[in-house]
Amino acid sequence: MTTTAGTGLHPNALAMIQVMHDYSSGDHEAPRRVFAEDCVWHAAGDNDYSGDRVGLQSVGDWFVEMAGLADDNSITTEPIDVLADDTHVVFLHRLRARRGAKYLDQTHMNAWRFEDGKCVEGWFLPESTDDWDDWVRG
Amino acid sequence: MEHVGVTRARSYLSTFASGDTEGLKDYFADDVVWHVGGKHQLSGDYRGRDALFDYFAKVRDLTGGSLTVEEEHVLASDQHTAMFTRVRGDLDGRHLDVSMAQTFRTGPDGRWVEYFAMADDQKAVDAFWGAS
Numbered sequence: 001m002t003t004t005a006g007t008g009l010h011p012n013a014l015a016m017i018q019v020m021h022d023y024s025s026g027d028h029e030a031p032r033r034v035f036a037e038d039c040v041w042h043a044a045g046d047n048d049y050s051g052d053r054v055g056l057q058s059v060g061d062w063f064v065e066m067a068g069l070a071d072d073n074s075i076t077t078e079p080i081d082v083l084a085d086d087t088h089v090v091f092l093h094r095l096r097a098r099r100g101a102k103y104l105d106q107t108h109m110n111a112w113r114f115e116d117g118k119c120v121e122g123w124f125l126p127e128s129t130d131d132w133d134d135w136v137r138g
Numbered sequence: 139m140e141h142v143g144v145t146r147a148r149s150y151l152s153t154f155a156s157g158d159t160e161g162l163k164d165y166f167a168d169d170v171v172w173h174v175g176g177k178h179q180l181s182g183d184y185r186g187r188d189a190l191f192d193y194f195a196k197v198r199d200l201t202g203g204s205l206t207v208e209e210e211h212v213l214a215s216d217q218h219t220a221m222f223t224r225v226r227g228d229l230d231g232r233h234l235d236v237s238m239a240q241t242f243r244t245g246p247d248g249r250w251v252e253y254f255a256m257a258d259d260q261k262a263v264d265a266f267w268g269a270s
Contacts, residue, residue, distance in 0.1 A: 044175060044256050051261075083213035083220050090213060090220040090241060109254065111220065111239035113211075123239040125256040129175055 012114055013084035016091045020110075024077040024095075028067040032060035036118035044125045047136040059122075069136060074098035080107060087114050095126075097135075104135040143214025143244060147221055151209050159194065166190060167245050173254040178267035200267070201227040210237065218243055219250070225257070227266070234266040 009017070015034055022030035035041075041059040043050050049066065053059045067075065080092040089112045097104045111123040126132035146165070153161045172184040172193065184193045197205055205227035213220045219242040227234045240255035257263045 040258075042256065042258050042260075044260065046177065081215055081217045083215050083218060085213060088211050088213055088220070088222060090218070090239070092218060092241070109239070109241050109256075111222070111241075111256075113222070121258070123256045123258070125175070125239070125254060127173070127254065 009082070010084040010086075010089075012086070012089045012112075013082045013091075016084070016089045016110070016112065017079060017082060020077055020079075020091065020093065023063065023067070024075045026073070028064045029060065031063040032056060034112075034119050035059050035122075036115065036120045039119055040121045042121075042123045044123075045129045045133050045136065047133045049136060050133075069138070070097040070099055088112065089114065099135055099138055102135050102138065104131070106131060141214040142248070143216070143219040144212045146248065147212045147214065147219050147242075148209065151207060151221075151223075154207055157203070159191070159198075162194070163187060163191065165250055167247070167249040167251045170250060171252045173252075175254070175256060176260050176264045176267075177269075178264045179269055180267050201229050204228045205234075216244065229266060229268075232266050234262065236262055 019030045019034055035056050037056050039056055039059050041053040041062055043053070043062065049062065053062045075095070075097045078094040080094060083090040091110045093108055095104065095106060095108050107127040109123070109125045112119045113121040150162070150165050166187050168187050170187055170190055172190045174181050174184070180193065180196065184190045205225065208224040209221065210224055211222040221240045223238050223240060225234065225236055225238050236257040236259050238255050238257050240253065242250040243252040245251040
């Protein structure tokens with residue numbers, strides 16, 4: 001079953017939204033709840049955190065590392081759209097975060113593939129990888 | 139019931155597979171922006187339908203028309219369409235075979251106004267297309 005934003009949310013969409021809300025609220029371990037043990041995460045860009053992470057520990061660490069780049073309590077995420085069904089979720093949101101003198105304000109795409117209720121593969125893509133790389137590098 | 143965006147996406151993939159380049163134009167707004175990520179000769183933003191179709195022509199020329207895009211999964215809302223696809227092609231003896239997560243932003247008339255995408259192996263994509 002596929003739902004559209006505003007007409008009723010699929011459980012996978014709700015799970016994604018809750019995880020991203022909790023993450024941006026300070027629970028940086030939240031993503032570990034939805035990833036499978038053998039998950040793979042593809043992060044776009046050309047920085048020290050780009051590329052693939054394999055396994056729940058490493059993928060979960062990526063989210064913690066990303067949060068650690070931002071100044072305390074500076075991360076906010078504003079949902080734009082969520083597309084979801086039994087096997088896939090695509091979550092588009094506006095992410096804002098400060099890193100010293102640099103302020104990030106971009107749309108991010110997170111695409112997740114689910115098996116048995118857990119994310120087995122994910123893609124992270126910011127709308128501008130150049131701006132993302134610049135922010136990450138500090 | 140299938141969302142109209144899913145139907146449209148599948149029609150697009152079918153039109154692409156048929157080689158009907160003119161037929162693809164109906165899917166895109168005049169002011170479409172197409173973002174190509176990575177670090178290769180085709181990376182960058184293509185603004186406007188003419189620029190986009192020049193890009194499509196270059197892709198076709200470079201690959202000898204060998205590039206294929208196979209649906210793995212499609213989702214849609216009223217504002218966006220997401221496609222998970224398998225993309226394969228050949229260029230100068232190199233073979234591409236990657237999974238891509240693609241998102242199209244939908245305009246008020248149903249045509250796509252913006253596109254961005256990411257492969258599961260961006261290094262393979264960069265190596266395939268090569269530097270400018």
